[in-house]
């Protein structure tokens with residue numbers, strides 16, 4: 001097909017569950033492409049020689065390669081290309097912010113809509129899950145043992161990449177199920193647990209061992225893993241899951257949750273099916289959530305599904321400054337979530353029995369840009385009012401949990417408690433590496449995966465001394481530009 005013909009094809013929309021119906025259930029919102037739409041979407045790709053989209057992908061997927069295979073309806077080849085670089089494609093196809101990564105760099109984005117790389121990735125991953133279980137042959141063992149702390153996207157990716165190179169990998173996970181935020185944070189209606197579980201199973205088939213209910217820093221320390229348990233290297237990928245609270249009066253009232261606790265109850269512990277499961281969650285008719293990121297969106301959309309009306313998101317800046325993905329905001333509004341932009345909660349108010357009854361909010365206006373480049377929210381004097389709610393959820397961010405770092409002598413952390421690493425992702429302790437949110441601070445799934453992948457190459461070099469054939473993100477970016 002000539003480029004002119006490709007340019008004429010409009011972007012293929014993905015079907016979604018009807019908004020009114022989905023506001024009452026936890027089934028996935030996006031329904032995925034059918035085969036013909038996927039082929040048509042793939043035909044829109046211009047197959048650029050200097051494919052900028054690859055530079056926008058922290059795990060370096062050969063995007064034109066797998067998209068071309070989809071266009072030819074050769075899904076075996078598409079799956080082989082995609083899975084050779086990405087161990088969690090069903091996850092990234094669903095939750096990656098493609099609009100600010102690969103799709104932003106797509107040449108078609110300059111003249112309209114980019115190629116739907118994320119939608120195509122999801123399509124191929126879902127097909128491969130059904131049809132290509134045979135994709136991985138375990139390599140000969142190297143005799144080296146690596147411990148990975150945490151089974152989020154950074155830990156799982158590092159484990160998968162090390163497994164591919166023949167190292168014996170054991171992932172230690174504090175919770176009772178692997179997946180990190182993918183399982184306990186991101187709700188079922190955006191990322192079904194079965195998708196994460198299937199991709200974790202694939203890793204296990206590659207020889208990765210996952211041991212749950214083990215808290216590193218308590219059950220074993222990092223020095224114990226190296227000196228007593230016989231591991232040759234350790235990758236720390238324990239995330240940054242400690243909730244931050246606003247520090248306003250009333251946070252000890254009954255009905256106040258951190259977004260982490262609220263989402264963990266619902267997603268990991270199945271509280272939305274309480275009765276069939278043991279974990280309850282407070283279902284209130286009026287719920288307010290403070291924050292403007294993906295976590296806040298997930299919490300407010302979850303509250304809506306549990307029956308809140310109104311389910312209100314309170315955010316102190318305007319829509320333009322919201323860090324949440326545009327699609328999440330659109331979906332939330334379609335589902336009936338109320339957005340109270342340029343508002344800030346300043347006090348949580350309780351009734352005589354100590355339950356939340358309202359939150360006192362203040363109106364804000366935008367002032368000069370702050371250090372983040374976003375315009376600073378400035379309170380408007382005398383604008384306070386009460387917003388009635390029985391549950392109030394704080395979703396303003398998370399930070400590093402000091403449990404592991406404080407039990408690891410000699411491990412350097414910065415002033416915020418995040419682990420310091422060198423250019424090879426090695427920490428101040430030889431043989432101990434780190435990546436993902438515990439190094440970057442709260443970031444994204446694909447950046448955590450990029451860290452896991454690059455660190456696996458560094459660990460391989462550390463253990464075996466030989467150069468790795470896998471390019472790091474930085475190396476592939478240099479190769480593209482020179």
Ligand code: FAD
Pocket residue numbers: 095096097149150151152153154155172173174175179180181182185186214215216217237238239240241263294295298401403404435436437438442443444445446448
């Ligand atoms: P995590 O995913 O946090 O995994 C760390 C794992 O380590 C956890 O399983 C934890 O239990 C375990 N652990 C912690 N301490 C220990 C210990 N001492 N011993 C053993 N195990 C331990 N990003 C996107 O790209 N798109 C999105 O749509 C998106 N939505 C999000 C929604 C929510 C609700 C949240 C909270 C985050 C979201 N993010 C999103 C961000 C993204 O999920 C994180 O950046 C990413 O998961 C970080 O990966 P990680 O592997 O570093 O850590």
